[in-house]
Amino acid sequence: MKPAEPIKIVLVDDHKLFRKGLISLIEFINxxxxxxxxxxxxLDLQQKINPRNLPDLVLLDINMPRMDGxxxxxxxxxxxxxxxxLVVSMVEKEETVVRMLRLGARGFLCxxxxxxELGEALISVASKGFYYTDFITGKLVHSLQQPNTAETTRSQIILTTQETEFLKWACSEMTYVQIADKMCLSPKTIDGYRNSLFxxxxxxxxVGLVLYAIRHNLVTLA
Amino acid sequence: MKPAEPIKIVLVDDHKLFRKGLISLIEFINxxxxxxxxxxxxLDLQQKINPRNLPDLVLLDINMPRMDGxxxxxxxxxxxxxxxxLVVSMVEKEETVVRMLRLGARGFLCxxxxxxELGEALISVASKGFYYTDFITGKLVHSLQQPNTAETTRSQIILTTQETEFLKWACSEMTYVQIADKMCLSPKTIDGYRNSLFxxxxxxxxVGLVLYAIRHNLVTLA
DNA sequence: CTGTGGTAGAGGAAAAACCCTGAAGTGGGG
DNA sequence: CCCCACTTCAGGGTTTTTCCTCTACCACAG
Structure with missing residues (x-):
């Protein structure tokens, strides 16, 4: 690194207190x-970023309102x-990590x-251009070895309009007969959709349907 | 305040980076x-706290593994x-705020x-013993004006240990017989817990059980 | 024109979930 | 000591869910 030119950093996170704390921390450790x-x-980043004074490094959160990581x-x-x-997030699901890396993240910190480790990551990304820990490579290798899980599998999963519609109703206390009524279909048809979704x-x-729908944000829990 | 005696603080939050940042920030602003x-x-707090050197103030997060806020x-x-x-959390649901205040929180920061504001809160709680903003009083007043919603209703709902345990298992694809097996109980007992929870x-x-459990954060969705 | 896939549905059977009532033991509070 | 709440469980019933096979229509691609 060249001590003459400081590393220019931008923070993107929806929690101000976390940002301020991180700044304070960064200034202290480096x-x-x-x-x-x-x-x-x-969205805020898009407005504030200046093409004539670009940052070297962006610390990016994933869960944010309006425009996510x-x-x-x-x-x-x-x-x-x-x-x-450099992604800084509290989620550490393999799928998420791998997806961010595919999109071009230079590193991933929990x-x-x-x-x-934050200090090391900053220096590593600024100088070498990346920061890959065992944690990351572990997730990567695992996702390559098991191309059948979440990431790959889910990209194949395409639900029809009717199936999605039914899935939403399934996340309620209605019986299948009641759902069939709501959707103006025979209970037997509902039976078919259910089996197809299974x-x-x-x-x-x-219960598996409900859990899937909630985990993948296919339904909105009030 | 007495400048001679510093305010002794303890931080409880499951995100190390946030904690460290907060410390750095606190030391800077105060x-x-x-x-x-x-x-x-x-749980970690219970182990680390020393009765002969108690903190003046605990900064407490809500969403934490094992033992929550x-x-x-x-x-x-x-x-x-x-x-x-002093509760420091990202949730700002009225119900949550009010519940924490009822349990004895001296203030609530998002x-x-x-x-x-953090600095002001620290000083206020340490000297006056509380820190109530318009944000908090607003929530409080509103909850008093509408005593029919969640808070009141739910404050009556007390689940026994077994019921809670069962509820967690119910949020899975296991059948009741399998759950009974897991909990080393007769299926008939499970039957009883289910009816009691209903x-x-x-x-x-x-499905109603699952939705309730998820809505009220009684289970952790991976 | 034939295969594939979505939509819609039937009949029948087994498993699971649901709903009662009743009851025995345990442990704490009045 | 009695009542109450929690825990544990049984018998026996109904309803719902789950699983299986099989039919039929329509549209669209090859």
Whole structure:
């Protein structure tokens, strides 16, 4: 690294207190860094980013209102490919990690890592352009070895309009007969949709349907 | 305040990076504070807390594994009533805020407040013993004006250990017979818990149980 | 024109979920 | 000591869910 040029950083996270804390932490563990600005989410970043003073590094959260980490990363790599992105998130699902890496993330940090690791990641991304830990490579290797799980499997799963419609009703206390009534269909047809979903989603019961729908945000829980 | 005695603080949050950031921030905005220790969750706090060197103030998160903010606050107010608790959480649902205040929280901060407000809250709780913003009083007043919603209704609902245990298993694809097996009980006993829960939670089917459990964060969806 | 896939549905059977009533033991509070 | 709440469980019933095979129509691609 060249001590003459500080690492220019931008923070994107919807929790102000976390951002401020992170800034304070970064300045403490690595005074060589300078924070250009902060953003609440992807949209805010798009407005604040200055093409004539681009950051070296963006610390990006995933769960954000309006424009989330996935969209933001896609936009960044398309518009400003030179900007390196280090994902900082509390989720550590394999699927999420792998997806972010595919979209061009230079590293992935969980929100409960040691500050020391954050410092190392900053330096690594700024100098070498990436920061891949065993945690990340582990997830990657595993996802390559098991191309049948979530990521790959789910990309194949395509539900028809009727199936989706039924799935929503299934996440209620209605019986299948009542659902059939609501959808103006024979209970036997509902029977067919259910079996079709059981196979597609690899579940074995109605509870499985409900859990799947909720996990994949196919229904909105009030 | 007495400048001679620093405010002794303990942080309870499952995200290390957030904790470290918060510490760094606190030390910056108020050097008068000293952080005794940090804990990952309520259980960790129980182990680390020292009765001969109690903190003045605990900054407590709500969503935590193992032992969450509600349980932790209950335990703290029962065992160490002198310790003041300031809740720092990202949720800002009225029900949650009101519930924490009822359990004895001295204030409630959302994770996206300004650091300035954090500083004010620290001082206010340490000196006056509380920190109630318009945000909080607003929620309180509203909950008093509408005592018919969740809070009141749910405050009556008390589940036994077994019922809670069963409820968690019910949120899976296991049949009741399999659950009975897991819990080392007769299927008939499970039958009883189910009926008891149906009545307590005002639901009519297993799907209703699942929806209730998820809506009220009684189970953790992976 | 034939195969594939979505839609819609029937009959029948087995399994699971649901709903009663009743009851025995345990442990704490009045 | 009695009542109450929690836990445990049984018998015996109905309803719902689940599973299986099989038919039929329509549209669209090869």
């Amino acid at each position: 005074p060589h860094c300078t924070v250009l600005f902060e953003a609440d989410d992807g 996935f969209e933001t990363l896609q936009w960044l790599t398309r518009i400003y490919p030179s900007v390196k992105v 929100k409960d890592v040691e500050p020391k 196979e597609k989603l690899a579940v074995k019961s109605r | 050097p008068h504070c000293t952080v005794l220790f940090e804990a990952d969750d309520g 509600f349980e932790t606050l209950q335990w703290l107010t029962r065992i160490y009533p002198s310790v003041k608790v 994770k996206d407040v300004e650091p300035k 009545e307590k939670l005002a639901v009519k089917s297993r």
